[in-house]
Amino acid sequence: MSIGSNRRAFIGGLGAAATWPLAAHSQQRAKVHHLGVLLFSTPSTDPTLKIVHSSLNALGYVEGRDLIFAYRYADGHPERLAELAAALVQEKPDLNVHNTHRVSQQCRSR
Secondary structure, eight states: OHHHOOOOOOHHHHHHHHHHHHHHHHHHHHOOOEEEEEESSSSTOOOHHHHHHHHHHHHOOOOOOEEEEEEETTTGGGGHHHHHHHHHHOOOOOOEESSSHHHHHHHHHH
């Protein structure tokens, strides 16, 4: 082999080595987002939550694969909101989802 062909092989090897991190990065799993959900009612009776789920599904997000929800609900008891908001904020979700001003105030005060 000549010096020129050794140089080409060396440079080619460097190029291949430089792409290894890119290939590894593309194979990594996307981040799973944690969403905190605080409701005045319950998940089964809250129409807003159904809209959130269907909208996220339409965007390609799947619960359990891309998203993990942490549900807290007051069952219609406003006195429980402060405690539930504090517990939810302690979990440090990527996003808090709530649908009333009263619930928003409790999350902000934490």
